[in-house]
Amino acid sequence: MTWEDQRLMDGSLSPDFSGPTANAGSAKPSPASPRWLEVPFTGDMFEAFRHELPAKLDHHAHAMVGKLMGGFSPISVMGSYLDWGTHLLFSPGKQMQVAFKAADKVRRLTAYAQQLTASNATDGLCIEPLAQDRRFRDESWQTWPFNVIHQHFLLTQQFWHNVITGVPGVRPQHEALADFLTRQALDTMSPSNAFFLNPEVLQRTMEERxxxxxxxxxxxxxxxxxxxxxxxxxxxxxxTVGENLAATPGEVVYRNHLIELIQYAPTTEEVRLEPILILPAWIMKYYILDLSAENSLVRYLTGQGFTVFMVSWRNPGAGERDIGFDSYLEDGALAALRAVNEAVPEADVHLAGYCLGGTLAAVAAGYLSKREKTGLASLTLLAAQVDFEGAGELSLFISDSQLTFLEDLMEEQGYLDxxxxxxxxxxxxxxxxxxxxxxxxxxxxxxxxxxxxxxxxxxxxRMPARMHAEYLRRLYLDNELAHGRFDALGQSISLSDIDAPIFAVSTTKDHVAPWPSVYKIHILSDTDVTFVLTSGGHNAGIVSKPGHAGRTFRIRTTPHDAKFQTPEAWEAETEEQDGSWWLAWTAWLEKRSGDPVLGRQPRLVEIAGNDLTQTEKAPGSYVFQL
Incomplete structure (x- = not known):
């Protein structure tokens, strides 16, 4: 196939181009004939056209629909409701149950309204909002007629939950997705969102005219x-990043195409022998663990006498579309470990990872476990999953259909925006x-x-197209890491090979990594696990400075040879404590650290692959990439 043939086929050359054709030499074609006739249509072109065009059409159609739907698959949504609807159609018992539920809710609401009409007071509400639902907490919602309005809405939500769930034969993921989307649709119609139905808004409007x-x-x-x-x-x-965010003093001591490695300056005369290397999630900027001075985990650790290193990830663009999970392991986690080992050659490393960075840290620890010397003193996982079977509502959007649309969208863009x-x-x-x-x-x-x-x-x-597709498909959808089928850098990864002690932190209100899912590290590892369940959500529960009002946590160490406990049994038998888990973590690290040494000042790491010729002030340059 000639160069012009290929360009014509892939659309980079217009069919009516002017200039020499493949067989015409330098002669210009006659203006009387269509230009595309001058390009010979060979057998090779036809075969390529026949095989490649259908795939390209599908790719562009999926990418276009993905953009319109915000990356979601309409087929996945339709399939969930079709599965539910057809099974409900052939379930007369469920239909009868739904009818009884509807009649009961009408009766309860009618009785509630009659009580209010008779005495302007009731013994209680028809239905209590869920603990996390704060829309109707204002006292104005208990006045007529807004009490009846919001109770009607909550009963309606509960009714549709009864309708969607419990239909025999529906796939669990289809049921969960239909229930989630129905709840989202109903939330748009909440009386709290409507001007004339929201007493808080009406009262404020009258007060302020x-x-x-x-x-x-x-x-x-x-x-x-x-x-x-x-x-x-x-x-x-x-x-401002570098001023009152990500402002802990330090130097960038290593840089490659994917990471910058920051070494923070010591704040104590002596430091612990073993350094700490933190792998944050690349889904957001690294400095969630180095926020303002009073909320910085990094500043707290240096104040406790630890040498701290932090990875700052590059913000990828379309040019990094082909960076995959292996690159994040080799040029991210392992490159950072090599740099820390060169900077502090006399000690093993306390490796810690947050969210996706925690998953990567666990994979890195499993990879290193195949070697005689891992170089790890401990492994800390902060709100990080290694088993994705119970990954919460986020997993509702992870299916073959969903990933097909998302992968085609990312392939066209080069990244997930x-x-x-x-x-x-x-x-x-x-x-x-x-x-x-x-x-x-x-x-x-x-x-x-x-x-x-x-x-x-x-x-x-942003997220590179290849890495994000591999992460979602191999870990979320196929759960390869938990099932022992995950390969990285040509090596099979088994978490049971990790011999470093593990400190795992989860949060009670985590909607990204639910704590029972994080708890599964007990099943997959064969080492001592110290597990922490702290109050708060995925982010705020981790950023839990000492002295933060209302913070509590539970902590218990399970030896590697202990019998397994369910998450519910562990929670029931573990005493709740007031305060921040940060103090418990530093105490745990101290017990696994050697004698103190003089504080280490940041210095350039002189190893192959370092793109720096001299250190740069933290927070570096990658954090500023838009």
Whole structure:
């Protein structure tokens, strides 16, 4: 096939090009004949056209639909409802049960309204909101008629949950996805979102004579213009990376195409012998563990006498589309470990990973376990999963259909955009992150100043197409790591080979890595596991500085030869303590560290592959990539 033939076929050369053809030499074709006739259509071209065009059509169709649907698969959604609907159609017993449920809810709501009419008071509500549902906590929702309105809404939500769930024969994932999407649709119709049905909004509007609505309109336009122009959200100007975020003193001592390695300056005269290397998640910027000075885990660790290294990931673009999970292991985790071993050759390393970084740290530990000397003193997993079977509602969007659309979308872009990724996480907590926020900002006219964690959360990153596809398909969908089928760098990874002691932290309200899922490290490992269950969510539970009001945690060490306990039994038998888990972790690390040595100043790591010729001030340059 000639160069012109190939360019014609893939569309980079227009069929009516002017210039020499494959067989015409330098003679120009006659203007009287169509230009595309001058290009010979060979047998090779036909075969390539016949085999490649259908795949390209599918690819572009999936990518286009993926963009319109925000990366979600409409087929997955339709399949879930079709599975539910057809099984419900052939389940007369379930239909009867649903009818009884509907009649009971009508009876309860009618009795509740009659009580209110008779005495303006009741013995209690028809239905209590879920513990995490804060939409109707204001006392104004207990006044007539808003008490009946919000009770009707909650009963309706419960009714549809009864309708969707428990239908015989429906696949569990289809049932869960249909239930989730139905709940999302109902949440859009919540009375808390409607001006004339929300007593808080009506009362505020009367008190301020509509000024709250005027502020809300101004806030709406400001937020819209900021988003369209790519500017930071309002109030985030108060936080600047390198000044009051990611500001712990240190130096970038190693850099390659994927990571920068930061070594933080000591703040004590003596430090522990073993250094700490932290692998943060590459789904967001690294500095969630180095927020403002009072919320920085890094600053706390250096204050406790530890030498701390932190990986800062590159923010990939389309040019990094082919960087896969093996690259994140070889050029990320293992490269950072080699650099730390060169900087501190006299000691093993306390390896720690947060979220996706924790999964990568576990894979790295499993990979190193095949060697005589792993170089690891311990392994710490912070809100990190190694078994993805019970990965929470995020796994509802992980199916073959979903990944097909997402992979084609990423292949066309070269990456998963931060807005597309953030949309999925917002859906998991739509009441708090979308509807309640919108009501506060635009109806009540309230704009609360952001904190450091909110500023970090708005500083998103992209995900390379290949790495993200491999991560979702191999770990989330196929659960290869937990099933012993995960290969990395040509080597089979088994978590049971890890002999370093493990410190695993989970949070009670984690919607990304539910704590029973994190707890499965007890099953998959064959070493001593110290497990911590702390209050808070996926981010706020980890950023849990000492002295934070209301923080509690449970901690217990399970020896490698102990009998397995279920998560529920472990929780029931483990005493809850007040305070921050940070103190328990540093005490655990101290017991597994050698005698103190003089504080180590950051210095350039002189090993092959380091793109630096001299150190650079933390937080480096990768964190500033847009």
């Amino acid at each position: 509509g000024e709250n609505l005027l502020r809300g309109v101004l806030y709406f336009w400001d937020d819209t213009f900021r988003q369209l122009s790519g500017r930071r959200p309002a109030g985030h100007e108060a936080f 931060k807005q597309q990724m953030g949309g999925a996480f917002q859906m998991l907590r739509s009441n708090d992150l979308i509807w309640s926020r919108g009501m506060r900002h635009y109806w009540l006219g309230e704009r609360r100043p952001p904190n450091d964690l909110m500023a970090w959360n708005a500083d998103g990153t």
